């Protein structure tokens with residue numbers, strides 16, 4: 001089967017435009033956080049699942065840690081453990097160093113982690129495996145790092161996350177194909193994550209699905225989110241300037257609120 005193409009699995013885009021600096025991630029997180037009207041805090045759910053699964057973990061890795069939000073919650077949940085943050089982006093690891101100075105930071109790729117085999121009690125890989133064109137391979141390498149009784153918790157989103165915004169972007173005419181394009185999360189999402197884990201020789205111990213709802217107050221707020229979405233073909237003059245994107249949207253759409261959802265799926269996995 002041909003590997004699906006998406007900006008989320010394009011190595012140059014992942015290393016560059018998406019995560020070379022914290023800027024886009026901050027803008028996206030802020031726009032979504034402001035819009036969120038229901039759904040639990042994902043980092044809290046992860047830390048709670050971890051504590052329920054393996055309360056005595058001593059060596060923990062947070063893979064694809066981003067700016068360390070989950071790392072921070074894990075470090076608080078396990079004050080006696082050695083928590084290590086792993087990410088491809090040196091810039092984001094720099095943010096983690098500031099936020100969670102007590103944890104080690106390792107630059108590495110989750111397809112071939114620079115971590116000894118069978119050395120980890122608990123691994124977390126949240127909202128990052130959809131950046132892999134081959135998430136089964138990434139899961140297999142993470143599993144290699146786990147102790148025999150170790151656990152892995154993964155988190156991902158539904159393929160239809162933020163779908164109503166794709167439809168609005170199409171309707172605006174600024175990106176007519178937006179609603180027809182494949183999901184950013186196509187390689188690893190709520191509906192295929194369990195199967196991918198099984199094909200990586202992992203066993204699913206537990207699954208949790210949580211629906212998050214977002215309401216964008218107006219087109220300005222919507223533009224702040226849309227400018228950070230690499231699936232939209234808007235041109236640099238609009239993505240670099242959310243105020244200009246908002247003005248372009250206002251010319252084409254009625255300025256109302258927009259509501260959308262994303263289902264977040266957590267799997268607790270073990271080596272058979």
Ligand SMILES: C[S@@+](CC[C@H](N)C(=O)[O-])C[C@H]1O[C@@H](n2cnc3c(N)ncnc32)[C@H](O)[C@@H]1O
Pocket residue numbers: 014019063064065066067068069070086087088089092108109110111125126127128131132
């Ligand atoms: C959306 S952020 C996830 C942030 C964090 N896990 C959280 O829950 O807030 C995705 C992260 O995956 C990292 N990433 C993407 N591809 C990777 C790879 N091949 N190996 C390691 N990290 C990768 C990116 O650099 C980015 O920091």
